[in-house]
Amino acid sequence: MEENSIFYADGNDPEMIKAFHKAQETFKYFWREQSWEYRRIIPGLTISCVKVAFSEQAETGEIIVEHMWINDVSFDGDTVKGYLINEPNDLRNIQVGDYVEIPLTNISDWLFAIIPNVQKPKGLSKLFSSSSEPLPKAYGGFSIQQMRSEMSVAERKDHDNAWQLDFGDFNDILVVNHQKEEPGNLIEHPMSKNMKEKFVEFLQQNPDDIKHIDEDGLSLLHKETIAGNLTTVKVILESGADKSIQSKAGKTALDYAQQLNWEHIIPVLEN
Template sequence: MENNPIFFADGADSKMIAAYQKAQETFKYFWREQSWEYRRIIPGLNVSCVKIAFTQEDSGSEHPIVEHMWINKIDFDGDHIKGYLINEPNELTNIQVGDYVEVPLNEISDWLFAITPSTKKATGLSKLFSSSADPLPKTYGGFTIQKMRSDMSPSEKKDHDNAWQLDFGDFNDIEVVHEQKENPENLLEHPMSKNMQENLVKFLQDHPDELINADDNGLTLLHKETIAGNRSCVETILAAGADKNKQTNKGKTALDFAKQLNWEHLIPILEN
């Protein structure tokens, strides 16, 4: 990712603005996937990053300099997205590669993750001998990228995709969760949430304090699983005795996050 070119776009373009809005509305799916990625023993994501519009005042113009660049190592507390810049700025001097970034959700312009279609990923020496015909990682999200691809000629699109070494597919058909077409139910529930439910029951039986422990922001396990949209986890945590009215340092309950992120399948569970 660090060596990929930055493709600039006109922020005044109505379709690009619509892409920004779509990215913000669906970011919850990115975070759901990322939250499970942090728990995997073997990484499943080939790419995982968020795009932000960085600005700087321009002494020679009344308009600020704007560059849309990517951050990775993403964290999310339900309100703010955090990470580290992975692009080299073209003109900006107020930020550089590796800088820590924290912005509210409504200031991101895109998100992207990619997963290799094959269930068996090449690692170590096997990568050296993998076939050139191996499938490229399939992308999810990337709304601004797909808008730009829609304006490209076939040759430009090919050059763009080769620069990323990713399978962007059809710019008119953007998916937001892995295997969305094969398993539409994945929109409602991440497979790992269901598959790990029995383990979570056992974990909470062995570690009951995890129901009340909170991080520096006051986020409990219930808050975090709600933010990630994990219904099976939320149901298990509530059944184990978690206080659904527990508030964060900013006074937010799990229900507040469910409504804020529009996790419609969690709202009835937390309201009852």
């Protein structure tokens, strides 16, 4: 995937700026999915990346801006971190492979894709089915969808073929897997609920993990709150976690829940 020429986004376009803001508002869903991806034995995402606006002042005094993608993303509730995967067109202060840390308010898009589960035909019906596999379904991609909205049908087809992704309808951008079929997935990730028993067992076997603080000052309660996992948050609280612990940024789990607007978790941490 290259940013060069084909996928460059004009940040001066009011509609594109709206797309940037929407990406920032919904980034929590990207991080929730990515946090579970890191725990999967078998990867579920075919692509997972975040677009960032990088800038540099040229000798003429002009500010050069390029929107490029980073992957291997991590998130501490405030800062998005990862590695640049594009070769800049004009910027000289950054290069592909560089590690970057960006405030959430500075990202311009996010994207992940999942191969849809398709019921394959059985018996003789296989003879009459298509041999082609479905393209991975794209989620997010607000700036991409804004660009697609201005393309002709043929241009969109060429664009989507270049990415090898199913972007769907640019007027109906999805942010979580099976969003239409299972609306509850907007509130709670299925893995959070399905992994409850194993998570309880894990904490019973590793009770010290509840009190462990990482290099960012984040506890397990902080992390599960940031990822929007109500079920695991409840398990951690029931296991005796201290809600008053602050991160290095001076924030409690409740602060992060409010900051990211995880409405289903806020009441649990307020009690």
